[in-house]
Amino acid sequence: MLENLAQSEEKAVLCAGEILVDIISKEPGKGLQSSVLFERRPGGSPFNVAIGTRRLGVHTAFLSKLGGDHFARSLLEYLESNKIMTKYAVKSSHHKTTLAFAAIDDKGKPEFTFYRDNAADVSLSKHEVEDINPKDFLVFHFGSIALLHEPAASTYMKVFDDFRSAGVATTFDPNIRPSLVSDKPGFLRLLHRIIPSCDIVKLSDDDLSFIADHPERSVEQMARELPVKPEALLVITQGKKGAGVLQQGKWIEVPGFSVKVKETTGCGDAFMAGIISQLVKRGMDLSDIKSIVAYANACAAIVATRLGAANAMPEEDEVDLFVDRYRH
Numbered sequence: 001m002l003e004n005l006a007q008s009e010e011k012a013v014l015c016a017g018e019i020l021v022d023i024i025s026k027e028p029g030k031g032l033q034s035s036v037l038f039e040r041r042p043g044g045s046p047f048n049v050a051i052g053t054r055r056l057g058v059h060t061a062f063l064s065k066l067g068g069d070h071f072a073r074s075l076l077e078y079l080e081s082n083k084i085m086t087k088y089a090v091k092s093s094h095h096k097t098t099l100a101f102a103a104i105d106d107k108g109k110p111e112f113t114f115y116r117d118n119a120a121d122v123s124l125s126k127h128e129v130e131d132i133n134p135k136d137f138l139v140f141h142f143g144s145i146a147l148l149h150e151p152a153a154s155t156y157m158k159v160f161d162d163f164r165s166a167g168v169a170t171t172f173d174p175n176i177r178p179s180l181v182s183d184k185p186g187f188l189r190l191l192h193r194i195i196p197s198c199d200i201v202k203l204s205d206d207d208l209s210f211i212a213d214h215p216e217r218s219v220e221q222m223a224r225e226l227p228v229k230p231e232a233l234l235v236i237t238q239g240k241k242g243a244g245v246l247q248q249g250k251w252i253e254v255p256g257f258s259v260k261v262k263e264t265t266g267c268g269d270a271f272m273a274g275i276i277s278q279l280v281k282r283g284m285d286l287s288d289i290k291s292i293v294a295y296a297n298a299c300a301a302i303v304a305t306r307l308g309a310a311n312a313m314p315e316e317d318e319v320d321l322f323v324d325r326y327r328h
Helices: 045-055 070-081 144-148 152-165 184-197 205-211 219-225 267-281 289-304 316-327
Strands: 012-016 020-025 038-043 060-066 089-091 098-104 110-115 137-143 169-173 200-204 233-237 243-247 250-254
Touching: 012 045, 020 070, 038 045, 038 070, 045 060, 045 070, 045 137, 045 144, 045 267, 060 070, 070 089, 137 144, 137 152, 137 267, 144 152, 144 184, 152 169, 152 184, 169 184, 169 267, 200 205, 200 267, 205 219, 205 233, 219 233, 219 243, 219 250, 233 267, 233 289, 243 289, 250 289, 267 289, 289 316
Parallel strands: 012 060, 012 137, 020 098, 060 089, 137 169, 169 200, 200 233
Antiparallel strands: 020 038, 098 110, 233 243, 243 250
16 A cells, blocks of 8 residues: 555645643653643644644645634644644534643653543544545544544544555554553554554554563564564654664664753654655655654654644754754
């Protein structure tokens, strides 16, 4: 399916999943328990990827469900101001916007607490996606916490299956939040249904440890245990260390960039946006995979220097300048 991904004026990347408001601590290192100062930001992993992909110069559409509150109206305006196609953003006046509080703990790891009372983004139903034609798109990207709740999980899986059946490339990032997973065996079964069918799978090293049967093994060993397709691309992000790539049985390490970290929310989403945008622009030429992943690492590094979520996603020229500066 990957050979079908080529640059097109008419076709877009479709990103699908949660859209929410991040309430981010402005006091890195204090964690949620001790933080006092917070800032509101638009967020949600697939939403961040959509914003990031569009800012990197790729035509992008977003699929989710928005509530009827002030937060939802703000999020819709944000999508439109970033020139994201909102035709598939379903509106519901009866639902609310998910709130996610985020902070960085004293070990540099992100902490999250979610408030999902009657949440819109996990209430998307199958009948609300019937007009989506996979052939109108270059790639379908999905994943994250929207897969933990019905009816959204079944709906996104239907769209995923439709894209696979149509021969359109698919990318997946589970973006696992362990505190939200109430049924780990059931969630792992779902992941083991998705991962072997995807063309591009991106996991963090923490995601990989959550999934692995033997999390004490090396990242490469755990990656090789995953049931990916032989022709698929598996990418494992490892924070400041960069990323590891498993491609046709070969493991490749691509180092990250050294930056002064301000906040890490959205770094993985910027990385995913970097991968998707590069693959689209290169017409799926994977001969220089190191360059593609290095570009994605640069996107993530830029976001790490800012207060995170969608607002932090870099523009195409910013990434080009960043890469050129480090190259010289």
